[in-house]
Amino acid sequence: MKSVLAIFKREFAAYFATPLAYVFIVIFLFAMGTFTFYIGRFFETGVASLAIFFSYHVWLYLFLVPAIGMRLWAEERKSGTIELLLTLPIPIWASVLGKFLAAWVFTGVALALTFPIWLTVNYLGDPDNGVIVASYVGSFLMAGGYLAISAAISALTSNQVIAFVVSVVICFLFTISGAPLVVDFFKAWAPLALVDTVASFSFMTHFQTIARGVIDLRDIVFFFSLIALFLGINVLIIDQKKAG
Amino acid sequence: MIEIENLTKKFGPIAAVRGIDLKVEKGEVLGFLGPNGAGKSTTMKIIAGYLTPTTGRVRITGIDVEATPQAAQAVLGYLPEGAPAYGDMTPHQFLKFIAEIRGFTGDEAKRRVAEAAQKTELEPVLEQPIDTLSKGFKRRVGLAQAILHDPPVLVMDEPTDGLDPNQKFSVRKLIREMAAEKAIIISTHLLEEVDAICTRAVIIDRGQVVADGTPAELLTRSRHHNAVTLCLPAAQSAGAKEKLKAHSKVRSIEDGGEENGFVTFTAFARGPELLIEDISAMAANEKWDVKQLYAEAGRLDEVFRSLTTSDSDRARESIEGTAA
Numbered sequence: 001m002k003s004v005l006a007i008f009k010r011e012f013a014a015y016f017a018t019p020l021a022y023v024f025i026v027i028f029l030f031a032m033g034t035f036t037f038y039i040g041r042f043f044e045t046g047v048a049s050l051a052i053f054f055s056y057h058v059w060l061y062l063f064l065v066p067a068i069g070m071r072l073w074a075e076e077r078k079s080g081t082i083e084l085l086l087t088l089p090i091p092i093w094a095s096v097l098g099k100f101l102a103a104w105v106f107t108g109v110a111l112a113l114t115f116p117i118w119l120t121v122n123y124l125g126d127p128d129n130g131v132i133v134a135s136y137v138g139s140f141l142m143a144g145g146y147l148a149i150s151a152a153i154s155a156l157t158s159n160q161v162i163a164f165v166v167s168v169v170i171c172f173l174f175t176i177s178g179a180p181l182v183v184d185f186f187k188a189w190a191p192l193a194l195v196d197t198v199a200s201f202s203f204m205t206h207f208q209t210i211a212r213g214v215i216d217l218r219d220i221v222f223f224f225s226l227i228a229l230f231l232g233i234n235v236l237i238i239d240q241k242k243a244g
Numbered sequence: 245m246i247e248i249e250n251l252t253k254k255f256g257p258i259a260a261v262r263g264i265d266l267k268v269e270k271g272e273v274l275g276f277l278g279p280n281g282a283g284k285s286t287t288m289k290i291i292a293g294y295l296t297p298t299t300g301r302v303r304i305t306g307i308d309v310e311a312t313p314q315a316a317q318a319v320l321g322y323l324p325e326g327a328p329a330y331g332d333m334t335p336h337q338f339l340k341f342i343a344e345i346r347g348f349t350g351d352e353a354k355r356r357v358a359e360a361a362q363k364t365e366l367e368p369v370l371e372q373p374i375d376t377l378s379k380g381f382k383r384r385v386g387l388a389q390a391i392l393h394d395p396p397v398l399v400m401d402e403p404t405d406g407l408d409p410n411q412k413f414s415v416r417k418l419i420r421e422m423a424a425e426k427a428i429i430i431s432t433h434l435l436e437e438v439d440a441i442c443t444r445a446v447i448i449d450r451g452q453v454v455a456d457g458t459p460a461e462l463l464t465r466s467r468h469h470n471a472v473t474l475c476l477p478a479a480q481s482a483g484a485k486e487k488l489k490a491h492s493k494v495r496s497i498e499d500g501g502e503e504n505g506f507v508t509f510t511a512f513a514r515g516p517e518l519l520i521e522d523i524s525a526m527a528a529n530e531k532w533d534v535k536q537l538y539a540e541a542g543r544l545d546e547v548f549r550s551l552t553t554s555d556s557d558r559a560r561e562s563i564e565g566t567a568a
Contacts, residue, residue, distance in 0.1 A: 002344075002347070003345055006341060006344040006345050007345075009341075009344075010330070010333075010341050013333075013337075014330065014332050014333075017332040017333065017373075018332050079328055079331070080324060080325070080326050080328035081328045081329065081330055083289070083292075083294050083324040083325075083328060084324055084328050084329065084389070086293070086294050087292040087293055087294050087317055087320075087322045087324065088317060088342070088345050088346070089313075089314045089315075089317035089318040089345070089346065090314065090345060091314060242294065242295055242296045243295075243296045
């Protein structure tokens, strides 16, 4: 556990040692604002709720989270530091977990910095703050899911662009797997159980449930098991590469 | 301290390491020589637990690297090829991170970091980002990282690559100072380095050990071993060459060129007996006006070239090997 903490601290500090953190946070907040106020017409709706704000998180994360995740391993491979990291006396899972947690907390920081909109909506009206808290939790969990996928993809390559593009595609599949487009495609030929399974992987569905203010244990378990699954895959990929 | 048994490593159809057996004891500094792509770095990566061997095993102070990598890595100091380090950190932050990972805390960690920085002469740049440092300092950051926990076994891939002569000197001094207490493997392209710090030299080619001995032993394999080089006035040289050719211990004579009326040439020895005594006696008898006369110890680059193959030969061979 100590080594996880050491990796976490190094990784987290690395975000702020370069312009990466500041650029990311500024763009994240700017994009959130643009979507919420201009495209979502937040003020015109006249409703004291952040539902509009949260509805865009899925799509923003789809591009912004792989941008954070792509460097996690690809950069280490490119610069050769992965050889240093993997020859230090710590297990692979500790590196995987430490890196993931640092990136997740970092996206959490970016998410937390959207707090002015929460203050605004409270100033203007009387929103259901319980729903908002649940939505923030859901949003954070969803970011973790995207991040775990991106980290595992990043471990496969030393090319960050490839890591980014492949991550976006896979994250997209997970996002829309509950949408009619996908469900109809499977419905035509697959047994109902498979259709349900595919649909149940949808980030959108799970997030929307939480964002309605219903913190269902199943949704929480879904995101945590998805994160655990992809972190496990991440460990396997790193270990597999040792065999050359 | 380091035991390597029947090590092989294949990358797809290409065998990078083909059956290496080595034992390195405490107090030894083993110089790993070989052309690029001979399998030096691959072998070192396997020792460090970064790559898994296809067959064979490695033990460090008796600990099996593949079975218990963390225990083995704890007693190993490893400098990877190119001395990678996190460029956004300063050497100070980086070494603190390594100390933390290696389980040192508080004052102990501080002391270790300071000691490693002092040994590698990093103090002036401790607070500058590693990305902004010169090649020499970067290399020494890697070195500091490897010796921070004072490991009994050190494996360093080209520790002096990219250093200027002064830096090379101080790194070699550091390695010599640590040598008595540790088992050390270094890889290098620089044959002078083997002379300077290694107690033992191993030449590998195409994934196999082709020579293993002290640097002096390897030199005896050189054509120049025991050879004598003379420099005489041009007028005397023809006669001298005739005399030398007739000598029973001389195998052949090779011209080294003429300059300012003096001719330089080298007499190669037929066997292991010393040649210099006979030739200097002959020079005195014949009253040659000798300008220079010296015995050659042998040339490592010659041994190296005679035992190893060029990279283009190897590439051709491996392609043919795959086709067949």
